[in-house]
Amino acid sequence: LPSRPAIFFGRDDLVNTIIDSLIQQVDSHICVLGPGGVGKSSLVLAALHDPRISSIFDDQIFFVPCDAASDLSGLVSVMSSYFGLQGEQLQDRLISLFRHGDHRKLLVLDNFESPWENMARRGDVENFLSTLSGIPELAIIVTMRGAERPSGTLWSRPFLPMVAPYDRSSARDTFLAITDGDPHDPYLDTLLDYADDLPLAVTLIAATAQYEPTAELVHRWKSDGTALADHGKHRKNSLDISIRITLDSPRIARFPEALQVLSLLSLLPEGVELEDVRAFAPDVLKPEGAISILLGNALVFRVSSGRLKVLAPVRNFIERHHFPAPSAFQTLCSRYAEVAASASRIGFSGCGPLYRKLGMELGNIESLL
Structure with a gap:
């Protein structure tokens, strides 16, 4: 166990x-869901190292990283290697291994989205997971990017809520634990705003802040963006790589309009209503389908007000690498020019809803300008 x-x-x-x-x-x-870099694996490890868990499972906790697998065959290979199995009938032998003995066991399948995302072979992976979940005395935790649980497994109720970014206090504590910096640093909250309190972003920016002044990092973010949070070629060491892994997923690849909509949403920091997407993306044939894909991949979130928003690091990456086509950008700007022009009606009777609408859209208008 890590x-x-x-x-x-x-x-x-x-x-x-x-x-x-x-x-x-x-x-x-238990299925632990959330966007890339939100700390799903760390959350699980924090729970597993609790003395109450070790007293129940003793040495029967198995933490298997699945990011090297792309289908059931790869998953079985990764698991077999973990348990030292070789030869034939590996899938059956894995099942027998978990059935053997009368002590409770806990299997953690980390980054399970890697084998599961293959749409053509997803059913095989889900059937195998379903078989494992039917073994008595075997508890299972899977961590996955996105917001969708695999089918065929009876997940424990209540479902674990999707893991969200840190609250600001925890983000500050994390940053200062890495940098040993000044808690009154005037640039600290600006950097955390850029990170949107996403744990991976906070951690990597803080790592850079160990040798670069925070004032310089604020300046560099405006030109380099998420690229300044790059400390290696692995998803855990590079914010760009972590985001790109999600964008390259089969779920996004099979619905190109999702990236088109995401490129527009990423220019709107205050988020939008679903009907607004239909208005400023008329060339998208299935905006609801695109939004569904983005929600399922945890690239877009519904906040408490019901608006659809994109985390700041993702917005920055998309703006730098997937800026909308000129015609789509012009349509978006025209839509928000109409919203801005409606301010001339404020002061007349019945303008309360308009006032509230403008209040929600000011940040978006400023972003486009």
Whole structure:
């Protein structure tokens, strides 16, 4: 089992939900969902290192990274290698291994989206997971990018909420734990705004802040953006690579209009209503389908007001690498020019809804300008 994250703040409610499920249900099945870089693996490890969990499972906790697998064959190969199995009938032998003995076991399949995303062979992966979930005394945790749970498995209730970015206090604590910086640094909150409190972004920007002044990082973000949070060629060391992995997923590739809509949403930091997408993206034949794909991949979120928003690091990456086509950008600007022009009606009777609409759109208008 990998070690507990050395720097881990907040999220007590999610950690306790995982622990309670594992304690109370002999065959607990937990799916941990969220965007790339939000800290799903760290969350699970924080829960697994709790003394209450180690006392139940002892040395029968198996943490298997799945990012090298692209289908069922790859998943079986990765799991077999983890358990030291070679030869024939590996899938059956894995199942037998988990059935053997009368002690509770816990299997963690980390980055399970890698084998599961292959649409042509997804059913095979789901059937295998379903078989594993039917083994008595075997608890299962899977971590996945996105917002969709695999079918065929009876997931424990209540479902674990999708993992969201840090609250600001935890983001500040994380940044300062890495940098040992000044908690009153006037540029700290600006950098955390750029990171949108996404744990991976906070961690990588803080790592850079160990040797570059925060004032310089604020200046560099305007030109380099997410590229300044690059400390290697792995998803855990590069914000750009982490975002690109999600964009390159088969779920996005099979619906090109999703990236087209995302390129427009990424210019609107205050988010939009779904009907606005229909208005400023008339060339998109299925805007609802595009939004559904983006929601399923955790590239877009619905906030409490119901508006659709994109995290700041993703917005920055998309603006630099996938800026909208000129015609699409002009249509978007024209739409918001109409919104801005409607301000001339403020002051007349019945303008309350208009006033509220403008209040929500000012940040978007400023972004486009």
